[in-house]
Amino acid sequence: MYSEKVMDHFTNPRNVGEIENASGVGTVGNxxxxxxxxxxxxxxxxxxIRDVKFKTFGCGAAVAxxxxxxxxxxxxxxxxxxxxxxxAVMEALDGLPxxxxxxxxxxxxxxxxxxxxxxxxxxxxxxxxxxxPEDIGEILEEEEY
Numbered sequence: 619m620y621s622e623k624v625m626d627h628f629t630n631p632r633n634v635g636e637i638e639n640a641s642g643v644g645t646v647g648n649x650x651x652x653x654x655x656x657x658x659x660x661x662x663x664x665x666x667i668r669d670v671k672f673k674t675f676g677c678g679a680a681v682a683x684x685x686x687x688x689x690x691x692x693x694x695x696x697x698x699x700x701x702x703x704x705x706a707v708m709e710a711l712d713g714l715p716x717x718x719x720x721x722x723x724x725x726x727x728x729x730x731x732x733x734x735x736x737x738x739x740x741x742x743x744x745x746x747x748x749x750x751p752e753d754i755g756e757i758l759e760e761e762e763y
Contacts, residue, residue, distance in 0.1 A: 643658050683708075683714070
């Protein structure tokens with residue numbers, strides 16, 4: 619069963635769309651379930667996320683986690699955005715069913731992928747950021763979530 623917050627973010631997703639000339643764009647997917655998530659970031663010269671948008675192809679939980687993830691990083695600096703974990707996304711949504719935990723990981727990795735793209739475009743290193751996988755199935759096989 620989904621929480622009220624999950625249902626709200628699924629039926630009324632925040633920050634849907636694209637950002638033209640985005641500072642960073644990250645796309646990740648899960649080949650097993652077919653979910654694909656793309657996050658667009660508009661980052662100021664000071665390193666603040668001014669705007670964030672997403673496009674997700676997937677289930678209701680994937681849409682809800684995308685929406686919540688954008689809410690969690692908007693207005694934050696790069697380091698704060700990097701610290702948004704799948705667990706933080708799940709907590710902000712008042713939990714997810716165990717079979718949908720991978721959706722929150724998709725949201726975390728999409729943020730990381732967009733930050734990775736930003737760092738490459740601007741020739742900077744973001745402390746603690748590693749190149750994210752395109753398919754989170756690789757992570758799910760390595761770790762228990």
